[in-house]
Amino acid sequence: MLSIEWTASQGWLAPRITPYQNLSLDPATCVFHYAFECFEGMKAYKNSDGQVRLFRPEKNMARLNKSSARIALPNFTGKAFIDLISKFAAIEERFIPAARGFSLYLRPTMIGTQRTLGVGPPGSALLYLIASPVGPYYPTGFRAVSLEATDYAVRAWPGGVGDMKLGANYAPCIVPQLQAAKRGFHQNLWLFGKEEFVTEVGTMNFFACIKDKETGKNKLMTAPLDGTILEGVMRDSVLDLAKERLKPEGWEVEERKFTMGELADAADEGRLIEAFGTGTAAVVSPVRKISWKGRLVECGLNEDQEAGDVTKRMKAWIEGIQYGDEDHSWSWKI
Amino acid sequence: MLSIEWTASQGWLAPRITPYQNLSLDPATCVFHYAFECFEGMKAYKNSDGQVRLFRPEKNMARLNKSSARIALPNFTGKAFIDLISKFAAIEERFIPAARGFSLYLRPTMIGTQRTLGVGPPGSALLYLIASPVGPYYPTGFRAVSLEATDYAVRAWPGGVGDMKLGANYAPCIVPQLQAAKRGFHQNLWLFGKEEFVTEVGTMNFFACIKDKETGKNKLMTAPLDGTILEGVMRDSVLDLAKERLKPEGWEVEERKFTMGELADAADEGRLIEAFGTGTAAVVSPVRKISWKGRLVECGLNEDQEAGDVTKRMKAWIEGIQYGDEDHSWSWKI
Numbered sequence: 191m192l193s194i195e196w197t198a199s200q201g202w203l204a205p206r207i208t209p210y211q212n213l214s215l216d217p218a219t220c221v222f223h224y225a226f227e228c229f230e231g232m233k234a235y236k237n238s239d240g241q242v243r244l245f246r247p248e249k250n251m252a253r254l255n256k257s258s259a260r261i262a263l264p265n266f267t268g269k270a271f272i273d274l275i276s277k278f279a280a281i282e283e284r285f286i287p288a289a290r291g292f293s294l295y296l297r298p299t300m301i302g303t304q305r306t307l308g309v310g311p312p313g314s315a316l317l318y319l320i321a322s323p324v325g326p327y328y329p330t331g332f333r334a335v336s337l338e339a340t341d342y343a344v345r346a347w348p349g350g351v352g353d354m355k356l357g358a359n360y361a362p363c364i365v366p367q368l369q370a371a372k373r374g375f376h377q378n379l380w381l382f383g384k385e386e387f388v389t390e391v392g393t394m395n396f397f398a399c400i401k402d403k404e405t406g407k408n409k410l411m412t413a414p415l416d417g418t419i420l421e422g423v424m425r426d427s428v429l430d431l432a433k434e435r436l437k438p439e440g441w442e443v444e445e446r447k448f449t450m451g452e453l454a455d456a457a458d459e460g461r462l463i464e465a466f467g468t469g470t471a472a473v474v475s476p477v478r479k480i481s482w483k484g485r486l487v488e489c490g491l492n493e494d495q496e497a498g499d500v501t502k503r504m505k506a507w508i509e510g511i512q513y514g515d516e517d518h519s520w521s522w523k524i
Numbered sequence: 525m526l527s528i529e530w531t532a533s534q535g536w537l538a539p540r541i542t543p544y545q546n547l548s549l550d551p552a553t554c555v556f557h558y559a560f561e562c563f564e565g566m567k568a569y570k571n572s573d574g575q576v577r578l579f580r581p582e583k584n585m586a587r588l589n590k591s592s593a594r595i596a597l598p599n600f601t602g603k604a605f606i607d608l609i610s611k612f613a614a615i616e617e618r619f620i621p622a623a624r625g626f627s628l629y630l631r632p633t634m635i636g637t638q639r640t641l642g643v644g645p646p647g648s649a650l651l652y653l654i655a656s657p658v659g660p661y662y663p664t665g666f667r668a669v670s671l672e673a674t675d676y677a678v679r680a681w682p683g684g685v686g687d688m689k690l691g692a693n694y695a696p697c698i699v700p701q702l703q704a705a706k707r708g709f710h711q712n713l714w715l716f717g718k719e720e721f722v723t724e725v726g727t728m729n730f731f732a733c734i735k736d737k738e739t740g741k742n743k744l745m746t747a748p749l750d751g752t753i754l755e756g757v758m759r760d761s762v763l764d765l766a767k768e769r770l771k772p773e774g775w776e777v778e779e780r781k782f783t784m785g786e787l788a789d790a791a792d793e794g795r796l797i798e799a800f801g802t803g804t805a806a807v808v809s810p811v812r813k814i815s816w817k818g819r820l821v822e823c824g825l826n827e828d829q830e831a832g833d834v835t836k837r838m839k840a841w842i843e844g845i846q847y848g849d850e851d852h853s854w855s856w857k858i
Contacts, residue, residue: 191551213556214546217525217654222547222635224698225559225691261695262702297641301556302695307631307656309727311698320551322641344683349676351696357559358692361595361636362685364558364645368596393643 192319216305226302227357228257231470233293234279236286237513242524247272249423257354262311276524291326327472332497334478337379338370345380346418386450394467395425401461411444424468457487464498465489476501526653550639560636561691562591565804567627568613570620571847576858581606583757591688596645610858625660661806666831668812671713672704679714680752720784728801729759735795745778758802791821798832799823810835
């Protein structure tokens with residue numbers, strides 16, 4: 191693991207790469223009481239020629255700094271941390287499987303370490319990185335998930351912190367997730383407001399492909415970054431690739447608020463082509479159906495189909511970049 | 525410290541009272557990543573004859589169980605935990621100063637301890653209690669605080685978890701608090717919605733005493749428990765005492781939504797009698813003024829006055845019960 195301690199008086203101390211080990215913390219440490227904690231999820235990929243790569247790590251670093259600043263934890267220079275992650279990945283290179291779909295999951299984490307029950311800015315912090323080899327999210331090919339549209343619990347709010355990768359955003363989502371699971375659904379689709387705006391899925395951003403009612407044109411759409419949506423690296427990548435590669439085919443690409451009602455209408459009228467979630471774990475995760483107000487909204491897949499065409503192409507494009515098949519500025523060679 | 529471990533398969537293990545010591549936790553423990561943590565704040569009081577007392581501990585236990593259930597952590601029988609706290613307080617009795625205003629602050633805390641980066645219900649947890657002697661919140665008598673009405677950051681929202689004592693509710697409030705402090709104010713007064721409803725103060729509930737415009741009657745009011753307000757034990761106690769002891773004097777007692785505009789109008793018309801926060805730390809905390817939209821709303825205190833009459837009487841009544849001057853069912857003898 192990689193560890194870097196910070197104190198308000200001394201700033202960042204020397205980074206250390208050590209064997210994986212427990213953290214020994216006073217029970218009054220502020221991370222246990224007031225959720226001074228934020229993290230990132232990223233991966234190191236190795237292709238068949240042994241080259242190790244990171245995917246858009248500067249985006250993770252920018253978001254980590256945004257998260258930490260929002261909860262009065264310190265910032266760390268993004269470039270310097272990427273250098274440290276690169277060193278770490280080079281040392282642990284034997285844990286990165288050289289096969290498509292496999293990678294080394296990297297978890298940068300920052301916690302407040304001051305021993306105090308006073309509610310105030312932490313005077314000390316620890317930035318650490320742990321890692322684990324991971325296999326393909328869908329080892330036997332895509333498996334479409336089913337969602338439960340959720341309005342009784344609200345993940346994020348304007349003026350809140352739902353756009354940050356804070357620990358605070360996660361624990362409150364587990365009970366709604368268990369309740370959805372009990373009713374046979376994999377994840378929550380978080381709705382917002384009386385308009386029932388579609389925001390995001392469980393721990394992923396959400397995309398829908400619809401045929402426009404007026405123009406008949408194909409549209410890829412996702413909710414805008416209005417402070418209630420996690421600013422996903424995969425979300426951003428899908429949007430960029432869609433503009434570059436789907437627009438020339440006649441697709442429109444929209445970041446805008448849309449409602450569950452709109453989605454349901456599109457489904458009813460045969461205009462909902464496909465839907466998927468995006469995130470670091472699965473890249474893209476196809477959605478089969480959404481439970482909403484006692485009905486099931488079918489998301490464009492046939493019974494024998496586990497993913498739509500855009501979903502499959504996005505996965506292929508992004509993995510091609512992640513593993514270096516395609517030479518692209520998003521892929522950083524270590 | 526008092527520690528009780530829990531696992532999903534074995535339930536609660538035997539409670540242990542041990543010397544204060546660090547917690548040794550794997551860096552992948554879920555409390556560091558997803559804010560599986562909740563706590564309570566309570567005090568043990570000792571009066572001059574050496575009798576140790578708790579104040580309404582059953583309320584704290586009920587809230588702790590409500591908090592823990594909301595983030596998929598286990599419940600513990602309230603009565604059994606009060607017995608353990610009582611044993612703990614008896615063992616540590618020498619740390620409870622026998623003087624008015626002094627007490628032993630008790631911090632029950634529950635954290636998720638499962639080693640996993642998967643986002644799901646923790647399979648293990650630790651409930652622990654640490655304590656520290658504390659002195660009077662206002663050693664030289666009341667000092668009225670000034671507040672900044674805050675609308676750019678939102679502490680809590682309907683369908684969220686702002687009514688629970690979760691770590692998740694605290695870290696996001698520090699930056700707004702620092703910003704208020706930079707402008708010379710002690711705490712945030714959290715407003716909600718375009719109506720600018722007054723919700724609570726920093727880490728306290730908020731009460732205002734106004735003279736009703738129509739009837740001329742005195743009114744004590746506080747925001748209702750609509751899911752966005754912490755369900756404060758002191759808030760509940762103030763409401764009960766007001767109904768019992770102020771109503772016979774002609775006061776009206778209201779739990780209702782009221783806006784910052786209403787407060788400002790009352791101040792402008794000389795009808796804002798006094799305002800105060802309530803919490804375990806200070807019992808009551810008088811408010812001098814509130815910064816709102818570039819103006820200062822004065823809360824009824826003269827320049828040479830640090831607390832209003834209701835604030836002073838509430839403190840005297842509640843402390844009288846806490847230290848056993850008044851025999852009352854809220855005070856539990858150990």
